[in-house]
Amino acid sequence: MHLRRPATAVAAATICVALGLTACGSDSDDSATGSTPGGKTTLTVSLFGTFGYKEAGLFDKYQADHPEITIKYDSTEQEKNYWTALQTKLASGSGASDVQAIEVGRITDVAQNQGDKWLDLKGTSAGAQVASYPAWKEAAATTKDGAVLGLGTDIGPTGICYRTDLMKAAGLPSDPAELATKLTSWDDYIAMGEQFKSKAPKGAAWTDAAGGLYNVVVSTESKIYYDESGQLIWNTNPAVKHAYDLAAKAGQDGLTAKLGQFTPEWDSGFGKGSFATIACPSWMIGYIKGKAGDAGSGKWNVTTLPGGVGGNWGGAYLSIPKQSKHQKQAADLIKWLTDPEQQATVFNKVGNFPSNKGAFTLVADTKDDYFSGAAIGKVFGDIAASAPTQIHGKDDGTIQNQISTALQSVETNHVAPDKAWATLNDTLKNQLG
Numbered sequence: 001m002h003l004r005r006p007a008t009a010v011a012a013a014t015i016c017v018a019l020g021l022t023a024c025g026s027d028s029d030d031s032a033t034g035s036t037p038g039g040k041t042t043l044t045v046s047l048f049g050t051f052g053y054k055e056a057g058l059f060d061k062y063q064a065d066h067p068e069i070t071i072k073y074d075s076t077e078q079e080k081n082y083w084t085a086l087q088t089k090l091a092s093g094s095g096a097s098d099v100q101a102i103e104v105g106r107i108t109d110v111a112q113n114q115g116d117k118w119l120d121l122k123g124t125s126a127g128a129q130v131a132s133y134p135a136w137k138e139a140a141a142t143t144k145d146g147a148v149l150g151l152g153t154d155i156g157p158t159g160i161c162y163r164t165d166l167m168k169a170a171g172l173p174s175d176p177a178e179l180a181t182k183l184t185s186w187d188d189y190i191a192m193g194e195q196f197k198s199k200a201p202k203g204a205a206w207t208d209a210a211g212g213l214y215n216v217v218v219s220t221e222s223k224i225y226y227d228e229s230g231q232l233i234w235n236t237n238p239a240v241k242h243a244y245d246l247a248a249k250a251g252q253d254g255l256t257a258k259l260g261q262f263t264p265e266w267d268s269g270f271g272k273g274s275f276a277t278i279a280c281p282s283w284m285i286g287y288i289k290g291k292a293g294d295a296g297s298g299k300w301n302v303t304t305l306p307g308g309v310g311g312n313w314g315g316a317y318l319s320i321p322k323q324s325k326h327q328k329q330a331a332d333l334i335k336w337l338t339d340p341e342q343q344a345t346v347f348n349k350v351g352n353f354p355s356n357k358g359a360f361t362l363v364a365d366t367k368d369d370y371f372s373g374a375a376i377g378k379v380f381g382d383i384a385a386s387a388p389t390q391i392h393g394k395d396d397g398t399i400q401n402q403i404s405t406a407l408q409s410v411e412t413n414h415v416a417p418d419k420a421w422a423t424l425n426d427t428l429k430n431q432l433g
Helices: 029-033 059-065 079-092 104-113 126-134 135-139 166-171 176-183 184-199 212-219 238-252 264-272 284-292 327-337 338-352 358-364 376-386 394-415 417-432
Strands: 014-019 042-046 068-074 098-103 151-163 205-207 277-282 300-303 312-319
Touching: 014 176, 042 059, 042 079, 042 327, 059 068, 059 135, 059 284, 059 327, 059 417, 068 079, 079 098, 098 104, 098 327, 098 417, 104 312, 104 358, 104 394, 135 151, 151 166, 151 284, 151 338, 151 376, 166 184, 166 338, 176 300, 184 205, 184 238, 184 284, 184 394, 212 238, 212 277, 238 327, 238 394, 238 417, 277 312, 284 300, 300 376, 358 376, 394 417
Parallel strands: 042 068, 042 098, 205 277
Antiparallel strands: 014 068, 098 312, 151 277, 151 300, 151 312
C-alpha cells in the first residue's frame, strides 16, 4: 500500500545515466529507434529513487554479459512526479521507456485500469519468475483476466532504525534486544519519546516526521484504505484514524523534527543527528547510509516494531509498456534483475529486501557493520514472515500523500488535528468522489 520511496533520492530531480556507449541525449535516428551504429540494442529503463541496480553494479554486469545491449537509465527523485510523467507518456502512446518501475501504491490501478497499456509478462521469458514470488505479491499485479503486468523487485519489512549515540545520551537503551523489550506498544514508543525529549541532546528530536510515524503504524494492518470488496474505507477504518491520531499527537507534542520526508532538509537530518528514531523499511538501510555518510557508520542500529508485530511498508515492480520496441530484450533484463542472486546482491548493497522467495535464504545471514553489526538479514526476514498481507486499491498513493500533507500541517503549521482531518476528508472527497 505505502509509497515505498517516493523519493529515495539519488539526485536532485532526475538523473540520466548512459551505461555503455550511448549518450543520454542523442538526437540521431539510431537513438530514436533504440539501436546504436554498432548494432547494439539500447534498452531504456526508468525508475524512481534507489532500486539498487546501478549502485550494486548490476547494469554494468548485464552489459558485460550481453555485449549486444546498452542500458540507458534514469531515475526521478519524487515518485509522484515520476507517476504523473509516466501517465502522460502512456496516454500519448510514446515516450515511455522499455522498462518502467511501478510503485506498490500504484500497482492496483495498473492492474485494474491500465491492462491495455502494459505487456503480459507471463508470455515472455520473465514469466518463469512469477511462481517464485509470494502469492500476494504477484496477485496485486495480476488483472482479472490473469495477465501479470509486473515482477516484484522487493518487499518492505519494517522495523525501527535508531541512533545508538543519541539514545545513550538520553539515558535510553541502545541494545536492540533491550530496546524491543521496552517497546511493547505504540503507547510505549510515544512515552519513550517523551523521556527522550526531556534529556535529548540539543537539536535532536525523537523521530523525523509525523507522516513517517503514521506510515509505520498502518504498515502493520491488512485493511487500510480499501476492504476486500474494493470499497474505500479509509475514513471509517479505526486503524487509519488511530494511526493518524497517534502521529498527530507526536507532532503536536514536539516529538518530531518536523522534517518533510524525502526533502533536502530531511536528507541532511540524517547526518546532523536531527532525530533518534525513524520508521525503517528495509530499503531505508541504503538510504540512511547514503545520507548519513561515513560519519554515521557504527552509530545506527535496528530493532523490531513495538510489540514485535510485523510491518510491510512498500515494494515495487518492473513492467514493460506495450509501446516498447524491444519487448523481448526488456523481458530478458527484467527476468535477470529479479533472479534470486540479483535480488540478494541488491539487499546486501542497499537493503531492499527480496520479493523472490529463492533469495530469502541467500540473505538470511547478512550482517551490516554500518548498523553496528546488526543481523539485518534475520531481522528483516523475521519481520517479513510476520508482516500482514495487505489489501490494495487504485488510489492508495493519492490517499497516502494527502494524509501525509494533513499531518505536516499539524506539526509545522499548528493546525488542530481534527481540523486537519476534516480538511483531508473534503480534499479526498473531491479527488476520489
